Amino acid sequence: xxxxxxxxxxxxxxxxxxxxxxxxxxxxxxIIEAIEKIALKLNNRYxxxxxxxxxxxxxxxFMFAAHLLERLQFNxxxxxxxxxxxxxxxxxxxVCEVFGLDLSVKGRDVIIIExxxxxxxxxxxxxxxxxxxxxxxxxxxTLLFKPKAYKKDLKVEYAAISIPNDxxxxxxxxxxxxxxxxxxxxxxDES
Ligand code: 5GP
Ligand code: MG
Numbered sequence: 001x002x003x004x005x006x007x008x009x010x011x012x013x014x015x016x017x018x019x020x021x022x023x024x025x026x027x028x029x030x031i032i033e034a035i036e037k038i039a040l041k042l043n044n045r046y047x048x049x050x051x052x053x054x055x056x057x058x059x060x061x062f063m064f065a066a067h068l069l070e071r072l073q074f075n076x077x078x079x080x081x082x083x084x085x086x087x088x089x090x091x092x093x094x095v096c097e098v099f100g101l102d103l104s105v106k107g108r109d110v111i112i113i114e115x116x117x118x119x120x121x122x123x124x125x126x127x128x129x130x131x132x133x134x135x136x137x138x139x140x141x142t143l144l145f146k147p148k149a150y151k152k153d154l155k156v157e158y159a160a161i162s163i164p165n166d167x168x169x170x171x172x173x174x175x176x177x178x179x180x181x182x183x184x185x186x187x188x189d190e191s
Contacts, residue, residue: 039071060115
């Protein structure tokens with residue numbers, strides 16, 4: 001039989017992805033608790049609204065989206081889009097095209113689900129596109145938020161965890177496509 005407490009400790013060790021080392025930073029327990037708080041906030045906000053649409057930004061948000069959605073107590077839709085602005089460990093500031101936005105958002109409540117909001121370029125660009133397509137109300141929901149890096153005026157209303165300007169991986173987030181499957185979050189270890 002699997003002992004989950006032990007399994008958790010096994011995962012919390014330094015990991016190597018490509019050429020870099022990452023050390024444990026946020027445990028799965030802390031992540032889940034933060035997601036529960038955000039779910040509560042969303043349940044209060046949307047319980048009396050018309051079926052909102054969640055738009056989860058792939059690839060990074062897949063784990064967060066699943067854990068968040070299973071805690072929601074109102075009727076909602078979910079769709080997955082791609083919108084890439086990042087390579088390596090530094091934001092390029094460039095935002096590419098949106099793929100997969102094939103449903104109509106006109107007149108709808110939309111909630112963006114992001115893995116992480118850093119400078120805010122990605123989420124601001126998506127916000128602009130959704131506004132242009134006639135979304136009625138747009139909420140921004142993210143697992144991680146870097147307030148010191150954030151450069152936009154848009155309110156990030158549903159941010160589960162605030163972190164310093166460090167590069168992190170795990171729970172959906174990658175370093176050049178590795179590290180997404182870890183249940184905990186790790187931070188770049190430069191020592
Ligand atoms: P922004 O456009 O807000 O500057 O950056 C957003 C995107 O950059 C995120 O969706 C994510 O893909 C990537 N990103 C920003 N910071 C980190 C980080 O610390 N770790 C990882 N893995 N990706 C990050
Ligand atoms: Mg992303």
